[in-house]
Amino acid sequence: MELNSVKETEVLIVGAGPGGLVLACDLARRGVRALLVEQAPALFPGSRGKGIQPRTREVLDDLGVGDAVRRHGGPAPVGMVWQEGMRQGEHDMFRRAAPTEAEPYGEPWMLPQWRTQEILLARLRELGGDVAFSTALTGLDQDAEGVTAHLATGPVRASYLVAADGGRSTVRRALAVPMTGETVDPAPMLVADVRVTEDALDRLNWHVVRGEGGFVTLCPLPGTADFQLVAQFEKGEPDTSAEGIRALVAARTHLAADDITEVRWSSDFRPRAALADRFREGRVFLAGDAAHVHSPAGGQGLNTSVQDAYNLGWKLGQVLRHGAPAALLDSYEAERRPVAAAMLGLSTRIHRGEQERGAAAQQLGLGYREGPLSVGRAGVLHSGDRAPDGPAAGGRRLFDIFRGPHFTLLAVGTDAEPPVSDGDLVRVHRTDAYEAYGTGVFLIRPDGYIGWAGEDTADLAGYLAPLGLAPLTRC
Numbered sequence: 100m101e102l103n104s105v106k107e108t109e110v111l112i113v114g115a116g117p118g119g120l121v122l123a124c125d126l127a128r129r130g131v132r133a134l135l136v137e138q139a140p141a142l143f144p145g146s147r148g149k150g151i152q153p154r155t156r157e158v159l160d161d162l163g164v165g166d167a168v169r170r171h172g173g174p175a176p177v178g179m180v181w182q183e184g185m186r187q188g189e190h191d192m193f194r195r196a197a198p199t200e201a202e203p204y205g206e207p208w209m210l211p212q213w214r215t216q217e218i219l220l221a222r223l224r225e226l227g228g229d230v231a232f233s234t235a236l237t238g239l240d241q242d243a244e245g246v247t248a249h250l251a252t253g254p255v256r257a258s259y260l261v262a263a264d265g266g267r268s269t270v271r272r273a274l275a276v277p278m279t280g281e282t283v284d285p286a287p288m289l290v291a292d293v294r295v296t297e298d299a300l301d302r303l304n305w306h307v308v309r310g311e312g313g314f315v316t317l318c319p320l321p322g323t324a325d326f327q328l329v330a331q332f333e334k335g336e337p338d339t340s341a342e343g344i345r346a347l348v349a350a351r352t353h354l355a356a357d358d359i360t361e362v363r364w365s366s367d368f369r370p371r372a373a374l375a376d377r378f379r380e381g382r383v384f385l386a387g388d389a390a391h392v393h394s395p396a397g398g399q400g401l402n403t404s405v406q407d408a409y410n411l412g413w414k415l416g417q418v419l420r421h422g423a424p425a426a427l428l429d430s431y432e433a434e435r436r437p438v439a440a441a442m443l444g445l446s447t448r449i450h451r452g453e454q455e456r457g458a459a460a461q462q463l464g465l466g467y468r469e470g471p472l473s474v475g476r477a478g479v480l481h482s483g484d485r486a487p488d489g490p491a492a493g494g495r496r497l498f499d500i501f502r503g504p505h506f507t508l509l510a511v512g513t514d515a516e517p518p519v520s521d522g523d524l525v526r527v528h529r530t531d532a533y534e535a536y537g538t539g540v541f542l543i544r545p546d547g548y549i550g551w552a553g554e555d556t557a558d559l560a561g562y563l564a565p566l567g568l569a570p571l572t573r574c
């Protein structure tokens with residue numbers, strides 16, 4: 100093959116799941132050339148990761164799809180426990196808090212995964228990007244300058260490659276990065292999207308049927324006529340055929356086989372918890388399920404994939420577009436691997452019934468205090484903390500001000516005169532003292548975490564260059 104027939108791109112993203120799509124959207128709005136390849140001929144068709152956590156809603160809002168997520172989704176229904184064909188009463192599986200000034204989303208939001216992916220693909224196309232479907236990666240080589248990926252359609256040369264290719268990641272295996280972990284539950288599970296005759300089951304509750312053989316749950320999926328069915332198999336193996344699913348429902352619930360009028364998608368899985376030993380190998384990064392696999396019980400997987408991508412996107416943007424030292428990219432593993440490890444522990448404990456789906460599952464408290472990019476503290480916040488929402492000048496919200504690919508230098512209730520930047524990469528704002536911040540000056544990263552904090556900006560200058568930010572000037 101001639102060298103000039105090798106396609107070139109800055110970032111090759113492998114896998115158009117939620118993680119790959121979020122990264123592609125983020126890089127597109129930063130003007131980074133990226134190619135997103137997907138082995139399947141179309142987006143994933145199942146409802147799988149249907150619980151969008153409050154922190155992920157904030158991220159999706161920042162990416163410009165907050166309205167679509169709200170329109171197509173709905174609150175998580177309260178559980179209804181069934182035994183021997185009788186309702187036993189409601190049991191709410193989730194922590195629900197009213198929205199506050201600082202936390203606009205107080206509870207998980209239901210949205211079938213296929214819909215989330217459809218919304219993200221539409222956004223990617225709006226931003227000028229797309230997915231190359233039916234394009235599997237089969238192998239890769241890398242050297243000091245870049246990565247050569249072997250795709251079904253021919254070779255591609257990229258400055259960086261991001262493996263967002265799911266739990267069975269071809270890229271992770273090609274790099275021989277080990278996964279360390281354990282089986283969470285020896286019982287296999289079945290998951291399917293099914294249509295149920297209208298009067299057989301109400302759509303008000305998430306139905307949980309307890310009985311011999313393992314539990315069966317049926318969760319109505321907002322914006323569709325479907326339920327997501329999940330069944331545990333204490334004995335035997337799941338039969339994912341339509342007939343197998345009808346027989347299972349008839350045997351384990353009060354519904355008749357014919358009440359399942361359609362099986363739209365089905366799959367089986369065995370809950371495991373495992374973490375990649377490394378999230379980076381040279382110019383290749385592992386993100387999402389490619390870096391960590393876990394039980395779906397805590398509703399963390401898709402959410403953690405989205406957060407991985409959101410953490411990496413702005414760093415790649417700073418290195419490729421704004422001349423930041425490549426060492427900035429080392430902070431991806433340093434920040435995200437501890438978060439993924441904590442999420443795995445949480446998902447396993449929730450799966451085993453050792454912990455409720457409490458505040459930790461909402462991911463609002465996650466941060467990077469111990470990470471290499473966190474410097475200083477001010478008011479009630481520490482660098483590395485999530486930057487809370489709140490009121491801003493002109494009737495706007497802080498999240499309106501943060502929305503977009505830029506950094507924000509925010510002076511809260513202080514006379515300290517913030518410097519100004521001459522470009523659009525750092526936007527400077529002042530706001531009145533506000534309890535979620537206290538007072539101080541905060542440099543907020545594009546992913547909504549506080550990078551630097553201080554009572555005034557005396558020490559800020561030294562923080563900027565490693566992030567690829569030019570010195571700020573005094574008015």
Ligand SMILES: Cc1cc2nc3c(=O)[nH]c(=O)nc-3n(C[C@H](O)[C@H](O)[C@H](O)COP(=O)(O)OP(=O)(O)OC[C@H]3O[C@@H](n4cnc5c(N)ncnc54)[C@H](O)[C@@H]3O)c2cc1C
Nearest residue numbers: 114116118138148150236265387388395398399400401402
């Ligand atoms: C029953 C169930 C319920 C769940 N519920 C939740 C929930 O409520 N909340 C939650 O957060 N998570 C949940 N999850 C987990 C969630 O579905 C996953 O964590 C999420 O899909 C991971 O996203 P990803 O982008 O990392 O990978 P994936 O979604 O797995 O996407 C990887 C993509 O890469 C493609 N690919 C693979 N290999 C190649 C290759 N060689 N070349 C090109 N493309 C390739 C695949 O086709 C796929 O499209 C649930 C999972 C299950 C099974």
